[in-house]
Amino acid sequence: MVETGNPAANALFLEDLHAGQRFSSGPHTIDEAQIKEFAAQFDPQPFHLDGEAAKATLFGGLAASGWHTAAITMKLLVESGLPLGGGIIGSGGEISWPRPTRPGDTLTVFSEIEDVTPSRSRPDRGMIRVRNETRNQHGEIVQILIAKLVVPRHSAASSAPRDAVPHPAES
Amino acid sequence: MVETGNPAANALFLEDLHAGQRFSSGPHTIDEAQIKEFAAQFDPQPFHLDGEAAKATLFGGLAASGWHTAAITMKLLVESGLPLGGGIIGSGGEISWPRPTRPGDTLTVFSEIEDVTPSRSRPDRGMIRVRNETRNQHGEIVQILIAKLVVPRHSAASSAPRDAVPHPAES
Numbered sequence: 518m519v520e521t522g523n524p525a526a527n528a529l530f531l532e533d534l535h536a537g538q539r540f541s542s543g544p545h546t547i548d549e550a551q552i553k554e555f556a557a558q559f560d561p562q563p564f565h566l567d568g569e570a571a572k573a574t575l576f577g578g579l580a581a582s583g584w585h586t587a588a589i590t591m592k593l594l595v596e597s598g599l600p601l602g603g604g605i606i607g608s609g610g611e612i613s614w615p616r617p618t619r620p621g622d623t624l625t626v627f628s629e630i631e632d633v634t635p636s637r638s639r640p641d642r643g644m645i646r647v648r649n650e651t652r653n654q655h656g657e658i659v660q661i662l663i664a665k666l667v668v669p670r671h672s673a674a675s676s677a678p679r680d681a682v683p684h685p686a687e688s
Numbered sequence: 689m690v691e692t693g694n695p696a697a698n699a700l701f702l703e704d705l706h707a708g709q710r711f712s713s714g715p716h717t718i719d720e721a722q723i724k725e726f727a728a729q730f731d732p733q734p735f736h737l738d739g740e741a742a743k744a745t746l747f748g749g750l751a752a753s754g755w756h757t758a759a760i761t762m763k764l765l766v767e768s769g770l771p772l773g774g775g776i777i778g779s780g781g782e783i784s785w786p787r788p789t790r791p792g793d794t795l796t797v798f799s800e801i802e803d804v805t806p807s808r809s810r811p812d813r814g815m816i817r818v819r820n821e822t823r824n825q826h827g828e829i830v831q832i833l834i835a836k837l838v839v840p841r842h843s844a845a846s847s848a849p850r851d852a853v854p855h856p857a858e859s
Contacts, residue, residue, distance in 0.1 A: 555759075558759075558763070559759035559760065559762055559763045560759070560762050560763065560766060561763070561766055561767070562766055562775045562776065563775070564775070564777075574775070575774070575777055575838065582762065583778055583780075584755070584758055584759045584762050587755055587758065588726075588729075588730035588731070588755045588759065589730065591730055591731050591753065591755050592729070592730045592731065592732070595731060595732055595733055596732070603746070604733045604734070604735070604745070605733065606735075606746060607754055607785070608784060608785060609754075609782070609783050609784030609785055609832075610782070610783060610784075611780070611781070611782050611783075612780050612781060612782075612783060613779060613780030613781075614778070614779060614780060661780075667746065
């Protein structure tokens with residue numbers, strides 16, 4: 518489990534990141550009430566709302582909405598998984614749900630930086646690509662999210678104004 | 689706006705779908721309270737929680753979590769956007785957020801079937817690829833989701849048992 522402590526103290530910026538770096542989040546346990554509450558608001562389908570009705574469906578029993586798994590993954594990344602100085606700001610990515618999240622599952626997110634690309638037009642920032650595997654307590658993958666994130670440089674966070682005129686990169 | 693009525697009456701199955709078919713959802717208006725409530729639970733970062741703090745960030749003001757936009761998109765698809773007989777069951781897809789969702793935005797989802805592929809191993813179902821554009825009241829795209837969905841055939845819904853032994857396709 519990643520040490521969280523003071524977020525500012527261990528915050529990482531673009532210069533601190535490289536392909537192959539790995540992180541892991543704390544746990545989140547999901548229960549039937551959470552699954553039904555999320556589904557009632559955002560994904561009101563029988564397999565997410567009603568355990569009995571779910572038995573006759575493709576899921577074979579109550580399952581969390583994939584978007585609920587995605588939302589919990591984000592919570593875990595923000596709270597403990599990815600200690601990024603500028604916060605976790607995604608422009609998009611690829612998502613898949615190889616198996617459902619079930620009531621009682623304890624989810625943890627395992628992240629690996631796949632790529633770090635400084636911006637050509639904006640010297641105060643860059644993009645990273647991160648593979649995030651959300652696993653249940655059996656180690657089974659319930660979601661894979663390949664996310665593209667915007668990450669500022671140290672200098673941008675400490676002194677450079679937003680939308681500054683381009684200038685040579687620091688290092 | 690798509691007519692909803694009795695979902696069973698206008699439900700579409702694999703045989704009913706073809707590339708180029710278009711659908712649109714009803715509207716959902718998001719407010720500051722919804723944005724902050726979702727963020728507090730799933731994406732607790734300053735630009736989603738605090739309008740003042742958000743001004744100094746990349747977003748320049750309060751913005752909804754991308755996962756909130758995704759969850760509202762799912763709600764709109766389920767309630768009115770995609771009248772699929774087997775429900776909306778996604779295996780994954782590609783997602784991007786070209787611009788933020790803001791307090792007061794009214795979102796609508798415009799969907800187009802891009803591809804229909806019968807399953808080779810499971811004659812009772814197939815996969816479709818659907819492009820879903822979530823737009824605000826100005827027609828600006830706040831999310832693009834290219835979703836891969838599992839869709840049953842008519843026959844599977846009416847008579848075939850689940851996990852039936854493969855048999856020749858009906859048509």
